[in-house]
Amino acid sequence: MNATVPHAPQNLSRLQIEADQRRRARMLENQRQSKLVRELVTPEGAVIHLKLSTASERAGAFLIDVAIQWAIVIATAIGLSYAIRAMGSGSANIAFAVWLVFFFFLRNFYYIFFELGPKSATPGKRALGIRVAARDGGRLTANSVLARNFIREIEVGLPFQFLMMGGTGVSGWIALLGLVWSGIFLLFPIFNKDKMRVGDLIAGTWVIRAPKAKLMGDISSSAASQALPGRFAFTPEQADAYGIHELHVLEDVLRNSTEEVKSQVALRIRTKIGWQTQPGETDIAFLEAYYAALRRRLEQRMLLGDRKADKYDTR
Amino acid sequence: MSDLLKSYRFREERETDWRKLDLILTRAENNGVKALSDEDMMALPRLYRQAVSSLSVARSISLDQNVIAYLEGLCTRAYFFVYGTRASIGERIMDFLRRDWPACVSAALGPTLLATLFLFGGGALAFFLCVQDMDWFWTFHGNNFWDGRNPDATVEYLRSTIYHDPMSTEDGQLTSFASYLFNNNAQIALFAFALGFAFGIPTAWLLIYNGVHLGSMYAVFWSKGLGYEFTGWLMIHGTTELFAIILAGAAGFLIGGAVAFPGRMTRLASARHAGQKAATIAMGCVIMLIVAAILEGFGRQMINSDVTRYTIAIGMMFLWLAYFYLPRRDEAKP
Numbered sequence: 001m002n003a004t005v006p007h008a009p010q011n012l013s014r015l016q017i018e019a020d021q022r023r024r025a026r027m028l029e030n031q032r033q034s035k036l037v038r039e040l041v042t043p044e045g046a047v048i049h050l051k052l053s054t055a056s057e058r059a060g061a062f063l064i065d066v067a068i069q070w071a072i073v074i075a076t077a078i079g080l081s082y083a084i085r086a087m088g089s090g091s092a093n094i095a096f097a098v099w100l101v102f103f104f105f106l107r108n109f110y111y112i113f114f115e116l117g118p119k120s121a122t123p124g125k126r127a128l129g130i131r132v133a134a135r136d137g138g139r140l141t142a143n144s145v146l147a148r149n150f151i152r153e154i155e156v157g158l159p160f161q162f163l164m165m166g167g168t169g170v171s172g173w174i175a176l177l178g179l180v181w182s183g184i185f186l187l188f189p190i191f192n193k194d195k196m197r198v199g200d201l202i203a204g205t206w207v208i209r210a211p212k213a214k215l216m217g218d219i220s221s222s223a224a225s226q227a228l229p230g231r232f233a234f235t236p237e238q239a240d241a242y243g244i245h246e247l248h249v250l251e252d253v254l255r256n257s258t259e260e261v262k263s264q265v266a267l268r269i270r271t272k273i274g275w276q277t278q279p280g281e282t283d284i285a286f287l288e289a290y291y292a293a294l295r296r297r298l299e300q301r302m303l304l305g306d307r308k309a310d311k312y313d314t315r
Numbered sequence: 316m317s318d319l320l321k322s323y324r325f326r327e328e329r330e331t332d333w334r335k336l337d338l339i340l341t342r343a344e345n346n347g348v349k350a351l352s353d354e355d356m357m358a359l360p361r362l363y364r365q366a367v368s369s370l371s372v373a374r375s376i377s378l379d380q381n382v383i384a385y386l387e388g389l390c391t392r393a394y395f396f397v398y399g400t401r402a403s404i405g406e407r408i409m410d411f412l413r414r415d416w417p418a419c420v421s422a423a424l425g426p427t428l429l430a431t432l433f434l435f436g437g438g439a440l441a442f443f444l445c446v447q448d449m450d451w452f453w454t455f456h457g458n459n460f461w462d463g464r465n466p467d468a469t470v471e472y473l474r475s476t477i478y479h480d481p482m483s484t485e486d487g488q489l490t491s492f493a494s495y496l497f498n499n500n501a502q503i504a505l506f507a508f509a510l511g512f513a514f515g516i517p518t519a520w521l522l523i524y525n526g527v528h529l530g531s532m533y534a535v536f537w538s539k540g541l542g543y544e545f546t547g548w549l550m551i552h553g554t555t556e557l558f559a560i561i562l563a564g565a566a567g568f569l570i571g572g573a574v575a576f577p578g579r580m581t582r583l584a585s586a587r588h589a590g591q592k593a594a595t596i597a598m599g600c601v602i603m604l605i606v607a608a609i610l611e612g613f614g615r616q617m618i619n620s621d622v623t624r625y626t627i628a629i630g631m632m633f634l635w636l637a638y639f640y641l642p643r644r645d646e647a648k649p
Contacts, residue, residue: 042367042394042398046368046370047371048390100494101497101498108505108601116407117404118343118347119344120395131395139400140399140400142415143594143595147594153505154506201587201590202587203587204587208391210391210392211388212392213384213385214385215334215337215385218326219379220320220323221319251381255381292320295378
């Protein structure tokens with residue numbers, strides 16, 4: 001990792017130190033991210049990279065689901081109370097009975113219903129782009145979905161009940177003991193490398209990210225169609241100034257950034273590669289052309305087994 | 316043409332097929348498999364294989380991160396669709412009722428017997444303690460037992476709790492009480508299953524606790540000479556309900572045993588193996604408790620004859636036993 005830092009100690013400027021620090025931070029972040037990637041080999045022998053969902057994403061999805069459940073509970077309670085008013089007081093008990101049973105099913109089968117569906121995800125999970133999958137890459141069976149959701153009772157239901165108990169009667173020590181015990185379950189996903197909760201462990205499942213990426217246009221093709229032939233002729237040295245990381249940053253800039261950022265980036269690249277701005281040359285055209293040239297160069301090198309990771313990667 | 320990148324030409328040639336696959340998958344995810352035409356179903360395997368191989372190639376020749384992210388997402392979705400289950404919810408429910416549930420219950424005979432032992436052991440213990448010395452009742456129930464069915468009650472009062480006056484107007488109240496009981500019992504059954512994870516110890520405690528409650532109540536009625544009548548009142552739904560609680564306990568023990576004694580498997584694999592079976596049993600318990608609640612809420616209120624109550628109780632018992640344990644034709648396993 002640090003074999004590619006060629007600077008001699010005497011001419012380390014402050015800027016270079018900062019750049020090195022940034023690079024190290026970036027590499028650490030990459031390493032951390034790659035710990036969440038699991039390889040799935042399909043029966044065709046191809047490798048698919050599954051990215052595990054983080055504990056915070058799952059907590060977020062859970063909160064959304066709980067909010068939806070409560071919204072349903074409150075809405076039906078209000079609806080039933082109107083129904084009782086309309087039908088007279090005699091029906092109150094029956095309405096309450098119906099509501100209790102409904103509450104039980106909502107509490108326990110909300111997750112099961114959605115996770116058995118074709119998307120294998122509750123609305124909360126869908127909102128965050130995650131889904132449930134079998135850990136062995138096989139089918140997500142109904143049994144697994146049942147198991148992982150019934151276990152939720154001791155992970156979430158139990159701490160809640162112990163909290164309620166703390167207020168009434170039962171000795172504080174027992175409530176505290178219960179809270180600690182169920183806290184272990186609640187925090188379980190943070191402390192294992194697959195980010196499984198106990199339910200996942202029992203059911204043989206895990207939760208992965210399933211983002212729906214959109215296929216966008218290829219920047220290099222729009223560069224090729226717009227530019228006049230021969231206008232942007234970069235020398236091999238100029239095309240070698242950056243690596244894959246910078247190419248990807250440039251792709252992000254071109255796809256997502258404002259005009260202002262683009263012109264700043266264009267300025268920095270021109271300075272770095274010593275490019276003379278020609279009359280009538282726009283920043284966008286320059287960036288797209290340079291992107292195409294850089295990608296062509298890097299892809300050629302990659303075909304020969306030479307991945308230039310970033311601009312410091314000089315071999 | 317020579318000005319175009321190789322990776323771009325690669326993409327250009329295959330893009331239509333990727334988008335076609337994307338479209339099919341989106342349709343299937345939103346509207347189910349039935350929304351797909353025969354044509355789509357025929358095209359799917361080819362498109363899937365092509366996308367997967369595109370992904371492998373793209374990883375080694377293309378540096379367009381949008382293309383790679385798109386293909387990763389597409390292939391993941393396609394993989395889970397092609398190799399996932401495509402049974403509809405209805406088919407899954409039928410499979411569960413026809414095969415999975417009875418098979419899991421009959422395979423867990425050992426834990427079931429163990430759970431029976433704990434429940435009725437606790438019940439018998441409490442019963443004999445209470446019959447010898449009624450003070451035990453207060454030990455088990457505390458002083459805040461709310462409905463007056465305690466050793467101080469009169470025979471007439473106890474009898475009135477067993478038989479229901481068809482003219483009375485508290486039908487609604489009893490219905491809501493039955494649904495409250497179902498709610499409670501079903502939640503306890505799920506707890507008994509889930510707590511099995513801790514080597515089954517909390518499950519055993521839960522079973523004994525319920526047994527003790529039952530046994531001490533029984534002792535109260537027994538000591539007033541209402542044993543036969545109380546049995547009828549209890550068992551009309553009790554054969555179903557107690558069976559369900561025993562099975563929930565068995566599910567807990569199944570997991571507990573698998574975690575404690577994984578045998579030749581890893582602890583994780585063993586827990587997973589047992590967990591899926593146990594969850595099936597627990598799901599079944601919820602169904603049994605619904606049946607029990609219906610029997611309790613309606614049957615018990617409307618039927619006041621002891622003989623009919625016993626007939627229903629024993630009938631239900633045999634029904635469940637036959638459903639779970641009668642050997643059935645071995646269907647070809649998938």
